[in-house]
Amino acid sequence: MTYGSLTPEVPLGPFAASPIRVWSAPGKASKLHATEHCSRIRAGRVTPSELPLRAVVERMCPQCARYGPWARPGTGVGLFLGALTGLGLLHELGSYGEADEDTFTDDEVKQAAVLLLQAPQDDREDPDADEEEEDDWRARREAQQVRDSVVGQWRSAAASLHRAHRLLALFPWLKPWADAGMRLKADHVALLQQQAGQLLSREALTAAADVAALGTPALPAEDPAFALLGAPTVVAEELTSLWRRWSCQAADSWEHPREHDHLAYDLVRAISSRRKGREAALERAQELVAAWTLALRAGAAGEQDERMLLVRLPEQGLDDPLGRDEVFLGRLSEWELGVLACWATNADWEGLTVTLRVPEPVAARLLSQPSALSCLTPEQAVAAQDAAPRAPVEAVRPGVFDDTPVSERRAVTTGDLRALRTISREVDQLYLVLSVEAGPEVLPLPVLEARVARGGRYVVVAAAGDLPDALVAARREELTTDAVAGDDPVWTPRIHQSSHPDFGRSLGAAEGERLVVRLARGRSRPDAALRCLLLARGVADLRDLGNRYDASGERRDPVPFPVWDGLLAMEQLDLRPFRPVREDGAQRGGSGLPLGILASVQLYTTDAAGQFEGRAHSPDCQHQSRDRGLSRYYDLVTVEQMLDAERFDPCSKCGGYATRRLSTTQVDYYRAAHQVHDLAQQVRWVLAHPDLGTDSASLLAELKQRDAATSPDTWFDADNEERQWNRFIRRLLQQLQATVAHPRPS
Numbered sequence: 001m002t003y004g005s006l007t008p009e010v011p012l013g014p015f016a017a018s019p020i021r022v023w024s025a026p027g028k029a030s031k032l033h034a035t036e037h038c039s040r041i042r043a044g045r046v047t048p049s050e051l052p053l054r055a056v057v058e059r060m061c062p063q064c065a066r067y068g069p070w071a072r073p074g075t076g077v078g079l080f081l082g083a084l085t086g087l088g089l090l091h092e093l094g095s096y097g098e099a100d101e102d103t104f105t106d107d108e109v110k111q112a113a114v115l116l117l118q119a120p121q122d123d124r125e126d127p128d129a130d131e132e133e134e135d136d137w138r139a140r141r142e143a144q145q146v147r148d149s150v151v152g153q154w155r156s157a158a159a160s161l162h163r164a165h166r167l168l169a170l171f172p173w174l175k176p177w178a179d180a181g182m183r184l185k186a187d188h189v190a191l192l193q194q195q196a197g198q199l200l201s202r203e204a205l206t207a208a209a210d211v212a213a214l215g216t217p218a219l220p221a222e223d224p225a226f227a228l229l230g231a232p233t234v235v236a237e238e239l240t241s242l243w244r245r246w247s248c249q250a251a252d253s254w255e256h257p258r259e260h261d262h263l264a265y266d267l268v269r270a271i272s273s274r275r276k277g278r279e280a281a282l283e284r285a286q287e288l289v290a291a292w293t294l295a296l297r298a299g300a301a302g303e304q305d306e307r308m309l310l311v312r313l314p315e316q317g318l319d320d321p322l323g324r325d326e327v328f329l330g331r332l333s334e335w336e337l338g339v340l341a342c343w344a345t346n347a348d349w350e351g352l353t354v355t356l357r358v359p360e361p362v363a364a365r366l367l368s369q370p371s372a373l374s375c376l377t378p379e380q381a382v383a384a385q386d387a388a389p390r391a392p393v394e395a396v397r398p399g400v401f402d403d404t405p406v407s408e409r410r411a412v413t414t415g416d417l418r419a420l421r422t423i424s425r426e427v428d429q430l431y432l433v434l435s436v437e438a439g440p441e442v443l444p445l446p447v448l449e450a451r452v453a454r455g456g457r458y459v460v461v462a463a464a465g466d467l468p469d470a471l472v473a474a475r476r477e478e479l480t481t482d483a484v485a486g487d488d489p490v491w492t493p494r495i496h497q498s499s500h501p502d503f504g505r506s507l508g509a510a511e512g513e514r515l516v517v518r519l520a521r522g523r524s525r526p527d528a529a530l531r532c533l534l535l536a537r538g539v540a541d542l543r544d545l546g547n548r549y550d551a552s553g554e555r556r557d558p559v560p561f562p563v564w565d566g567l568l569a570m571e572q573l574d575l576r577p578f579r580p581v582r583e584d585g586a587q588r589g590g591s592g593l594p595l596g597i598l599a600s601v602q603l604y605t606t607d608a609a610g611q612f613e614g615r616a617h618s619p620d621c622q623h624q625s626r627d628r629g630l631s632r633y634y635d636l637v638t639v640e641q642m643l644d645a646e647r648f649d650p651c652s653k654c655g656g657y658a659t660r661r662l663s664t665t666q667v668d669y670y671r672a673a674h675q676v677h678d679l680a681q682q683v684r685w686v687l688a689h690p691d692l693g694t695d696s697a698s699l700l701a702e703l704k705q706r707d708a709a710t711s712p713d714t715w716f717d718a719d720n721e722e723r724q725w726n727r728f729i730r731r732l733l734q735q736l737q738a739t740v741a742h743p744r745p746s
């Protein structure tokens with residue numbers, strides 16, 4: 001069987017009937033394309049149609065068969081096809097299944113092994129030594145490259161095998177079809193491991209384990225040979241540093257510790273070669289390092305007991321078949337890789353667990369010292385399995401992500417969510433979900449995963465990518481057409497006069513939307529951020545969006561960075577209109593206006609109650625991390641709470657908190673409250689300075705107009721607030737009228 005492209009032999013399981021949008025030229029036999037932009041299409045003759053996947057596979061254009069995209073990523077059928085095509089299962093089954101041009105023959109491996117495993121010869125007396133040494137060095141270097149290459153291929157082949165297993169677990173109906181290919185892959189991994197084992201020395205690895213167990217030996221700081229390095233305290237420091245470097249390098253290497261003798265040169269590196277005593281110091285240092293190696297050999301004599309261990313391999317580097325960011329087992333030292341290659345008796349590449357049969361010193365080191373490999377004894381492994389049995393992965397079927405009508409959706413399973421994570425790297429991070437307990441909610445993927453893992457039943461209604469285009473297109477146009485390219489600033493100046501119609505606008509949701517569009521312009525998918533913003537608006541607590549790392553420790557920002565500016569205004573509310581009136585009539589007092597619909601506005605700060613050392617900051621502050629977002633370490637308080645937060649101590653640079661953007665009605669009320677507060681300030685001034693005979697006609701006119709207007713009932717949640725607002729304006733008007741009617745004589 002051949003693998004590599006999507007052919008009718010590939011079983012489609014429950015996705016066989018999934019509708020696929022295709023483009024084709026007229027005619028029953030013409031090829032079907034996944035996109036109208038396929039390079040194999042002859043110009044201008046294709047029309048779109050919708051066919052079941054089963055029928056599509058029969059007539060696929062070879063180019064599109066390989067690279068798709070046949071369905072929108074994130075949909076059920078999109079996940080299935082993503083798992084097969086591109087760098088998915090078909091690619092994995094076609095690679096590392098047999099020896100290729102990179103694989104070394106058994107003879108090549110044997111030759112390299114002879115060079116790598118032989119003990120070094122002491123030929124210092126030989127007159128031809130120099131030339132021979134150079135040849136030996138070159139041959140040995142080539143043998144080392146063979147070893148590096150074999151170990152690298154072994155890791156890549158194992159990672160490929162794991163990825164193939166992982167995909168098959170999600171779509172189990174593919175297993176019988178893939179079986180032959182999977183066997184070949186497993187055999188090839190075993191062959192490469194066996195080659196790697198031939199090129200590594202078990203004696204060297206055991207000696208390195210012994211190095212890791214050594215304590216610092218006595219160091220001859222008073223030795224006259226080292227006097228040229230400085231005072232005995234300096235010599236002691238230098239020798240300790242030499243010991244540390246030697247023991248760290250030797251312990252983490254797959255070479256024998258004696259191969260690190262050259263570190264002795266480090267001790268005299270800073271000393272001129274003409275200086276008297278340098279040679280003697282170097283010789284003494286070499287003796288010292290050689291003695292450390294000899295001490296190991298004395299300790300390691302004789303047969304050693306062996307122990308069984310279970311090792312769990314780290315998952316990093318498995319997600320990307322091209323290993324762009326990180327390669328599988330890339331965090332392991334040479335020593336750890338060597339141990340795996342030499343002593344693994346059984347490797348489960350699907351479950352990423354390896355059984356080792358190792359000499360006692362190696363076992364002792366693996367069990368006692370920190371390592372990227374987590375090791376358990378067989379007894380511990382049984383206990384761990386009993387404590388947390390691994391749940392079987394559920395198969396992915398249609399009906400969860402948006403390829404069916406909402407009324408027919410099934411509840412999302414851990415398997416569905418795992419498929420989403422494994423297959424699509426650019427996965428949507430926010431989901432509009434429905435549950436019986438909570439009704440509709442917008443949840444970030446990690447939160448949804450955690451709740452589903454705990455047994456929660458959720459139905460996915462939409463991800464950001466599913467949102468109707470009409471919703472986005474209208475706003476996209478509206479927000480870009482009035483913008484003149486080039487001289488369209490990102491940040492607009494803040495307006496301080498409350499009488500200005502745009503006062504408070506910078507705090508509003510509409511400004512947030514403008515910013516998202518402005519900041520996302522020119523990016524690869526400019527509407528992605530806007531779509532994401534639309535859903536993120538529904539997230540109850542924005543700190544839920546602050547979880548930037550998924551279960552495997554990989555960074556996945558829940559929202560694209562411009563969205564933070566869409567959600568949060570990195571500025572503070574001026575709350576003076578709502579603060580109590582100062583009895584002494586001071587100008588800086590408040591007006592005691594009701595908070596109305598501003599009471600529940602969310603503010604995010606590092607420290608609302610002044611509990612911690614230092615000032616409170618907003619997520620935008622330079623004093624904070626570089627990320628322009630929230631984390632769970634932030635406090636969430638409402639404006640009402642902030643008004644009473646006497647111990648809140650804001651940073652002068654950032655203002656101490658960010659404001660969750662205000663709705664249009666909230667901005668309107670905020671502006672009105674500031675206008676009334678300003679009028680009140682003017683009235684107070686007139687009352688305080690009767691002698692100046694200020695012309696207050698326009699002020700009076702303005703107050704009369706305010707008094708006559710009815711405030712929108714959307715501004716207040718409670719009746720008494722509306723009465724409070726109206727009474728405040730009436731009282732101002734009366735005070736001013738009284739003064740104008742009875743001016744005090746000057």
Ligand SMILES: [Zn+2]
Nearest residue numbers: 033038061064
């Ligand atoms: Zn095509």
Ligand SMILES: [Zn+2]
Nearest residue numbers: 617621651654
């Ligand atoms: Zn700050």
